[in-house]
Amino acid sequence: MKYSQFIKATAIASALFATFATNANEVLKVGSEATFPPFEFIGADGVPTGFDIELITALAQKAGYEVEINNMGFDSLVPALITSQSDVAIAGMTITEERAKKVAFTTPYYKSTLSILINKNDKDTIKSKDDLKGKKLCAQIGTTGAMTAEELSPGNVATYNGAPEAFMELKIGSCSAIVNDRPVNLYFLAKETSDQILELNDRIGDDSYGIAVNKNNTELLDKLNTDRNPVD
Numbered sequence: 743m744k745y746s747q748f749i750k751a752t753a754i755a756s757a758l759f760a761t762f763a764t765n766a767n768e769v770l771k772v773g774s775e776a777t778f779p780p781f782e783f784i785g786a787d788g789v790p791t792g793f794d795i796e797l798i799t800a801l802a803q804k805a806g807y808e809v810e811i812n813n814m815g816f817d818s819l820v821p822a823l824i825t826s827q828s829d830v831a832i833a834g835m836t837i838t839e840e841r842a843k844k845v846a847f848t849t850p851y852y853k854s855t856l857s858i859l860i861n862k863n864d865k866d867t868i869k870s871k872d873d874l875k876g877k878k879l880c881a882q883i884g885t886t887g888a889m890t891a892e893e894l895s896p897g898n899v900a901t902y903n904g905a906p907e908a909f910m911e912l913k914i915g916s917c918s919a920i921v922n923d924r925p926v927n928l929y930f931l932a933k934e935t936s937d938q939i940l941e942l943n944d945r946i947g948d949d950s951y952g953i954a955v956n957k958n959n960t961e962l963l964d965k966l967n968t969d970r971n972p973v974d
């Protein structure tokens with residue numbers, strides 16, 4: 743190929759590339775942890791689905807992005823934002839002071855609280871959260887449920903990668919209670935066929951869920967906050 747032909751070919755290629763580049767939507771890399779129904783779970787087709795996934799997909803579409811959902815450990819979500827492996831984390835994530843030092847949160851999109859599940863067999867000895875001291879508790883790793891469990895029964899908390907594992911451990915009796923977000927506890931209870939598991943009356947904390955982004959990404963934060971009425 744002569745030099746002039748080469749220049750021409752390159753020019754055509756870059757014009758084509760520019761066309762494709764402007765037509766294609768930018769990809770928004772979304773981190774989530776899909777063992778937390780109804781907010782995120784693996785659907786029948788093997789793909790993450792749920793309230794959060796639908797919310798972020800709708801917000802992203804409006805802002806002109808395509809979403810790529812990456813399922814990861816709950817305790818990896820914030821580090822993935824800090825290292826820019828993810829653009830966004832949505833995972834029923836409670837806005838906490840500690841997390842807000844590391845990442846930026848949108849305005850709250852859901853109000854939640856924690857609750858406690860126990861085995862029915864223990865209902866006479868465990869009547870409230872104050873009866874949990876010294877008892878073995880189960881929770882999902884890195885969650886506010888795990889932190890609260892640690893306050894209720896210091897040094898006696900077993901943490902699991904997924905919320906269903908913690909639930910299973912309670913069922914087989916390897917822990918006396920699980921501390922977890924109430925909507926997820928209720929979801930498990932609704933799916934549970936045995937009447938083995940009970941929810942205590944305690945509600946712990948006023949949690950607000952937010953969508954997290956890298957602290958420097960104020961442009962994306964603004965886009966995610968636009969057109970959405972925060973819960974108060």
Ligand code: ARG
Binds near residue numbers: 776778833905
């Ligand atoms: N709201 C709790 C927290 O922020 C639990 C969230 C767990 N989410 C999940 N997708 N596993 O710590």
